[in-house]
Amino acid sequence: MQKLGDDSWVISASDLSVYAQCPWRLARVADEKLGKSVTVPKIDDPMMLLVARLGLEHEDRQLQLLKKNVGTVVEIDYRRGDSSDVALWRASITAAAEATRGALGSDAGAIFQGVFYQQQLPGTDLKVGFQGFADFLVKVNQSWEVWDTKLARRAKDTALVQLAAYVDQLHLLSIATSESVHLVLGDGTHSIHLATDHLEDYFTMREQVVALIEERSLDIGPLPWRDERYAACGTKGCPACSEQVAIHDDLFLIAGIKRTQRDKIMVAGFSTLRDFAQARRDEVRRHVTGISRDTLFGLHLQATLQLETRDNPENRPAWEVTSSSILHNIPAPSPGDVFFDFEGDPTYQEGEAAGGGPDGAPEDDEPVWFGIEYLFGLWGEGIGAPEVDPHFLPLWAESFEEEKRSLEYFCALMTARLEKFPDMHIYHYASYEKTRLTVMAKRHEIALACVERLKDGVLVDLYSTVMKGVKVGLPSYSLKALEALYFEPNTRSGIAGGGESVVAFSDYSQAVASDDQATAQRIKSSILNYNRIDCFSTQALRDWLLEAAKNPRV
Structure with a gap:
């Protein structure tokens, strides 16, 4: 979304995606651009930077394939002008759009980074236009197909709406347009769809975004939190919501709450976590409708424990056992017990840009030749090398072949x-390990019997035990969050989460490729240390749960 120096607006398909995910966030962005003294925070996420870089690499692979397969590929050169200089900005994008139009009428087999610009959208008095940047326009049987590259493994509706927007632009130019659009997914496979299936969605969402800008332009003040006109997603990944949730002690802070549940509790008069937690249970039951009794009482207990934890920061988090039978079902400790954690890179792939495994695209829904488990971390008595670490065994893999050997071992x-x-x-902790073992066994066609045996009662998911057996006064039930129950502060250092580990593995791979062995070894050591703590933490959690079973707070 851009607001130009002459007070006109320009929207893009990405704005429609933001609106689909969180209308409140887009409204807040509009207020920021209208100068209403609000700023939407930026989330500094190294994983997002990595994904952006990998997305460009994926896009470049498709460009090289097209150059090889279709002959001439016209690359549109667009240098964005300063939006405050309206004449320069419009001249720049208009020139790029005209270059795209010229290429569409040429003998080119494909166009890379085609630019579309519609200065005024129909059906509104608001000065608002549309700009679009198509990854690829590909000529097929004398008509043009819109292709877009996405690292995702499956097509998403928002991506298909984006393609429909570009199809609409081709229609406006009276260009012969294919009925099909392509999403080139992260594994190189093409997800092919009918453009007409999503054109109405595009027009509807575009009208909603234009209406949002019109309304925000007429409203002198910034949009207040909990404004019913624009739903807030409330997710941690939304920079606009995350800020306001914390400021307003919103019910979104309650671990596990759904947006529909939050709305029903707010309608009953409890607008903050503190309000809800401090209300008596009978009062909550009397006023809140549309939520089952057990679910409502579970949310109320969760809020109560979170408030207790918040109000007593010097203590361990508050907790209660909700099912003694679940905790008593934890197997008795054995000297052979192993505590297991994967580090995986979901973006990793090998081979040709077309993706798939050595024998082509896999069957089933799971694209098993996409993503590597670069570290199997194992913690247990005598499992590691005595001279290095008798309790920790890391199995490192930098390729699918090495991953196969790790699985065999x-x-x-x-x-x-x-x-x-x-x-x-x-x-x-959580289903990832069990799921990825199954994926790898299918991928490499080995160890299938072993994996099935482990899944038949040997593997124990402590996340399921925690979620069914206890309530903890924390806004998250991640393993890192639960460590406040049994670790001392600052036990962890260095890499702080799974996303950072993936980024670190990418940095490690680049250091290896450039023969920077010192940097590679430093990064690898940090990943190993992070995984070692994860494995040890899993044992510490198991032991804590066993103690909680003996001394429950009910």
Whole structure:
């Protein structure tokens, strides 16, 4: 969304995507551009920067393929002008749009970074136009197809609406346009759709965004939080919402709450976490409708514990056992127990830009040749090398072939350990480890029997135990958050989360490629240390849960 120096506006397909995800965020952005003394915070996320870089690399691979397969590819050169200098800005984008139009009438086989510019949208008195930047326009049987590259593994509606917007621009230019649009997914496969299936969605969302700008332009003040005209997503990844949720002690702070549940609790008169937590249970039950009794009481207990934790920062987080039977179902400790954690890069792939495995695209819904588990972390008695760390065994993989060897070694090790300790279990936190073991076994066509055996009662997901057995007064139930129950402050240092680990692995790979061994070793050591703490933390959580079962707070 841009506001030019002459008070006109220009929107793009990305603005429609933001609106689809969080109308309140887009309204807040409009207020910022209208000079209403508000600023939408920027989230500094290294993972987003990595994804952006990988997206450009994915785009470049498709460009090279098109140059190889279709002959002439016209690359549109667009240098954005300063939006405060309206004449210069319009001259710049108009020149690029005209160059695109000229290429569409040429013998070119494809156009890279085609530019569209519609100075005035129809059906409104607001001075608002549309700008679009198509990754690729590809000639097929004398008509043009819109292609866009996405790192995602599956097509998303917002991406298809974006393609429909570019199809509409081609129609306005009276260009022969294919009925099909292509999303070139992260594994190189093409997700093909009918453009007409999403044109109405595009027109509807465009009208809604224009109406939003009109309304915000007429409103002198900034949009207040909880304004019912624009729904807020309330997610942690939304910079506009995250700021306001904290400022207003919003119910979104309650771990696990859904937006519909939040709305029903607010209608009942409880607008903040503190209001809700301090209300009596019978009062909550009497006033809140549309939420089942058990669910409502669970949310109320969660809010109460979070408030207790917040009001007593010098203490460990507040907690209560909600199901003693769930905690008592945790297997008895065995000297053979293993605590397991993967580090994986979901963006990793090998081979040709077309993607897929060596034998082509995989069957089933899961594209198994996309993403690598670059570290199998194992913690347990005597599992590591005595001279290095007897409790920690890291299995490192920098390629699919090395990942295969890690899986083989892991399964052989676990099989031997089960023979020695038949009562052992492998503990992990959340479903990722179990899911990825299955994916890798299918990918490499090895260890299928071993993985099935581990899934049949050997693997124990502590996340399921926590979610069914206890309530903890924290806004998150991530393993890192729960460490406040049993770790001392500052136990962790260096890499702080899974996203940072993925970025670190990418940096490591680049250091290896440039033969910077010192940097590569430093980064690898930081990843290993991060994973080691994760594995140890999983054991510490298991032990804490066993103690909670003995001394429950109910």
